[in-house]
Amino acid sequence: MAETQKLPLRKEVPVDLTWDLSTVYQNDDQFEEDFSAVQAALPELKKMAGTLSKNADALLEATQRLLTVSRRLEKVYVYAQLKNDQDTSESRYQAMYARSQSLAAQFGAAVAWFDPELLTISDQQMTTFYQQQPKLKAYKRLYDQTFAKRAHILGHEVEEVLAGADDIFSSGEKTFGILDNTDLSFPTVTDENGQSVQLSQGVYSILLESTNRKVRKQAFEKLYEVYDQFQHTLAATLTTNVKNHNFKAHLRHYGSALEAALSANEIPVKVYDNLVSEVNRHLDLLHRYVALRKQILGVDDLHMYDLYTSLVGKESPKYTFDEAKKVALDALQVMGPEYVSHVKEEFSQRWIDVVENRYKRSGGYSSGTYDTNPFILLNWKDNLDNLYTLIHETGHSMHSYYASHHQPYQYGDYSIFVAEIASTTNENILTDYLLDKFKDDPEMKRYVLNYYLDGFKGTVFRQTQFAEFEQYIHEQDAKGQPLTATFLDDYYRQLNQKYYGQSVISDPQISLEWSRIPHFYYNFYVYQYATGFAAASTLADNIVHGDQNNVDKYLNYLKSGSSDTPINVMRKAGVDMTKSDYLEKAFEIFEKRLNEFEALF
Incomplete structure (x- = not known):
């Protein structure tokens, strides 16, 4: 019998496949110095409360001292997080990360007075301060972000209580996380090789991609058997979360929880409304794709568990990490030599933690802070999906690199609203590159188109479905409607039927899908995946098929950080996200590629 292949321990991973955290701190002692x-x-910082309105110099001193401590804290936090994630079994780094999280909470409490106190300064007094102390102008946008929320920030004592009670307010999310990640016990199922495997969220997603329909069906039914048993508890945790959002929105004098959540990122509600409206207007394209899926799979009845298996029916093209780096560099040539040189730096200077090791955090992400280079965590597998992950996270990292190198610390980060745009622009550039490269290879072209269409389905259509559900349950709770499991089940199934159309059976189990989606606890977060992908489709098309001006505008967006509102930053890049044009363009590209895919079959 062949020996089961085990993951290497952290110490067994070749050094060149690990990230170099010595660029943050040479050793843990340096971390401890900054922590202390x-x-x-x-x-x-606490003692400075009450000084802001004294004079211009006092405001400047308090601002600079707060930002200096914040900057140091971010470096401490990132180092601890990365150390923990590379091997979560090391108690030393578990403790280091926990201490850093606690320190961040203490910092939040120590500076909770700042915004309420800043709001006691009138616009006229601020004008005088700017004249008396010109250095304050470097922080004007920072102050203006707070002044824009003048009607929504409460008194010092109330803000301090809310900050201190954050753990209580997040109890619904935390309870869901513990239940979903730890306490739910999933049964054993059979994979396509006839092997018994323990079902989990990760295993489930893999089994749904199986070419064996019996495997997909069994995984689907067995997973939802578990959630069915706990749907009333999960309805309670979700209700707690929704009530938290509605309560805070009411307390802060917002018209809705949606307005409150979007206001935090300076996003007008019409951006959300336009997305839901345009996606609903183009659901016929999703219905076409689902009908084509049914035809290609050759089934009499298409079920929800049939929506993720490849329509190409072959294994993913293989890409080693070295091969993937070469493809990524080739694809990104359209971004110009400067951008590519920074990507080469990322690939050669150990910014990436590449392979999976025992106890390493799963998935992939880009991290780092203003005073570090960006870092990427991967768990590399030799396939097309990981090639896309590499170029996706590279998009995030280049965004961080350009922002931190062209903005002062206070504007060196960027809004979460624009974050996914940089990463998915890279993905769309890669898709264009691969379709051109394999234009005379129908088999590979089918594979890339299938990957793109499924990605669009999962990111634009599916995430907007989630966004529509999230908005509805918040509105219903605000009206006094109890969010019982039955109520949530019924609405979710109706919504699912609307999105996927008549060609697929909305199986009874899909009514429970709401109960297992962690993003419903993220306070109107998911819509940004859809707006980001749609904007990225437009930007990538402009870059690939446009001129140097389009590249320059895109690089200026990366360089802007948070020096302007997210909407204005995107306008500079060439996309007005308060209008629907970018969404219509994204659906045009989707329809064009759907036509190509249909023609290949």
Whole structure:
């Protein structure tokens, strides 16, 4: 019998396939020095309460000291997080990360006075301060973000209570996380090789891609048997979360929880409304794709568990990590030599933690802060999906690199609203590159088109479905409607039927899908996946088929950080996200590629 292949321990991974965290701190002692320095600074920050309105110099001093401590804290936090994630079994780094999280919470409490106190300064007084102390102008946008929320920020004592009660308010999300990740017990199922495997969220997603329909069906039914048993508890945790959002929105004098959530990122509600409206207007394209899926699979009845298996019916093209880096560099040539040089730096200077090791955090992400280079965590597998992951996370990292190198610290980060645009622009550029490269290879072209269409389905259509559900349950709770499991089940199934159309059977189990989606606890987060992908489709098309001006505008967006509102930053890039044009363009591209895919079959 062949020996079961085990994942390597962290110490067994070749050094060149690990990230180099010595660029953050040479050793843990340096981390401890900064940790202690931040800790020691917190009482001093608290003592500055009551000084902001004294004079212009006092406001400048308080602002600069707060940002200096924040900057140091971010470096401490990132180092601890990355150390923990590379091997979550090491108690030393578990403790280091936990201490850093606690320190971040202490910092939040220590500076909770700042915004309420800043709001006591009138616009006229601020004008005088800018004249008296010109250095304050460097922080004007920072102040303006707070002044824009003047009607929604409460008194110092109330803000301090809300900050201190954050753990209580997040109890619904935390309970769901513990139940979903730890306490739910999933049964054993049979994979396509006839092997018994323990069902989990990760295994489930893999089994749904199986070419064996019996495997897909069994995984689907067995997973939802578990959620069915706990749907009333999960309805309670979700209700707690929704009530938290509605309560805070009411307390802060917003018209709705949606308005409150979007206001935090300076996004007008019409961006959300336009997305839902345009996606609903183009559902015929999703219905066409689902009908084509039914035809290609050759089934009498298409079920929800048939929506993720490949329509090409072959294994993914293989890409080693070295091959993937070469493809990524070739695809990104359209971004110009400067951008590519930074990507080469990322690939050669150990910014990436590449392979899976025992106890390493799963998935992939881009991290880092203003005073570090960007870092990427991967769990590399030799396939097309991981090639896309590499170029996706590279998009995030280049965004961070350009923002931190062209903006001062206070504007060196960027809004979460624009974050996914940089990553998915890279993905769309890769798709264009591969379709051109394999234009005379129908088999590979089918594979890439299938990958793109499924990605669009999952990111634009599916995430908007989630967004529509999230908005509805918040509105219903605000009206006094109890969010019982039966109520949630019924609405979710109706919504699912509307999105996927008549060609697929909305199986009874899909009514429970709401109960297992962690993003419903993220406070109107998911819509940004859809707006981001749609905007990225337009930007990538402009870059690939446009001129140098389109590239320059895109690079200016990366360089802008948070120096302007997210909407204005995207306008500079060439996309007005308060209008529907970018969405219509994305659906045009989707329809064109759907036509190509249909023609190939």
